[in-house]
Amino acid sequence: MRPDSAYLPPSGACFRHQGAWAFACAMLLAASVAHASGTALVVPNSSAFKAWQSGAIHPLSNLDHFVTFAMLGVWSAAYVRQAWMVALVFLLMLMGGAWLGFSNAKPLPVEPLIAASVVVLGLLLAFRVSAPMVLAAWLATAIAFAHGAAHGSELRGPVEFWALLGLVCSAVLLLALGSLTGLALRRAPPIVSRGLGVAVAAIGCFLFARVV
Numbered sequence: 001m002r003p004d005s006a007y008l009p010p011s012g013a014c015f016r017h018q019g020a021w022a023f024a025c026a027m028l029l030a031a032s033v034a035h036a037s038g039t040a041l042v043v044p045n046s047s048a049f050k051a052w053q054s055g056a057i058h059p060l061s062n063l064d065h066f067v068t069f070a071m072l073g074v075w076s077a078a079y080v081r082q083a084w085m086v087a088l089v090f091l092l093m094l095m096g097g098a099w100l101g102f103s104n105a106k107p108l109p110v111e112p113l114i115a116a117s118v119v120v121l122g123l124l125l126a127f128r129v130s131a132p133m134v135l136a137a138w139l140a141t142a143i144a145f146a147h148g149a150a151h152g153s154e155l156r157g158p159v160e161f162w163a164l165l166g167l168v169c170s171a172v173l174l175l176a177l178g179s180l181t182g183l184a185l186r187r188a189p190p191i192v193s194r195g196l197g198v199a200v201a202a203i204g205c206f207l208f209a210r211v212v
Helices: 011-042 047-061 063-079 083-103 111-126 133-154 160-186 190-211
Strands: none
Touching: 047 063, 047 133, 047 160, 063 083, 063 111, 063 133, 063 160, 063 190, 083 133, 083 160, 111 133, 111 190, 133 160, 160 190
16 A cells, blocks of 8 residues: 555546446445335335345444444555456345354454454545455455445344345445445545545544453
8 A cells, every 4th residue: 555646547437436426336326225115115115125124224223333334445446557447346245244243143243343343444534545346346345245244133033135235225225325425525625635544544443442
C-alpha cells in the first residue's frame, strides 16, 4: 500500500467503472425489492418478507455494519483501481460468511474483528492509502467474512435465504452510496479525507472498547 493515488486510473475511466457499478447495484436492489414485495402481496405477512425486512434493516440499524459497508465503498472508490471488483468480492464473501453463520449453532466470536475493521478503514482514509486491487480484495474478503458470519448468526431461521437477500440488498446500497462519496472525495481537498478517516477510526475505537 502507498499514499495518495499511485494505483488509481484516470478520472474518466474511474467514473465509467463506478457508474456501471452504481447502475448494477440499483438494478439488483430494485429487482430484489420487487421480488420480496411480490411475495408479501401474494401471502400477506409472509415469513419470507419479514425475513427479508430483518436482513435489510440489520446493517442499516447497526453502527458497526453501516459504517464498514459505506466506508469500504468510500475508500475503494477513492484510492483503489477497479473498485467495482473489490465491491464484488466483498458481496460474495459477505454471503459466504453469512452461510457459515447460518450453519453454526453458536455465534462466532467475530465482534472484535468487526470493530477492528472500522478502525482499519478509518486509518486508510485518514492516511489516504491507495492499494492494488488484489490487496484491497483480500482486505475486503476478511472484512466481509467477519460481518457475514455475524449477520448469519443473528438472522438464522427457517427462511434464512430471504434474510440473506435483504442483507445483500442493503450492502449493495451502502457500497454504492459509499462509492459515489469516494468519487467526490477524490476531487476534495486532502483534509476532507483525513477528517473523515479520523472520525471513522474514532468510531471503530469506541466499538472495539465495547466488545473487549
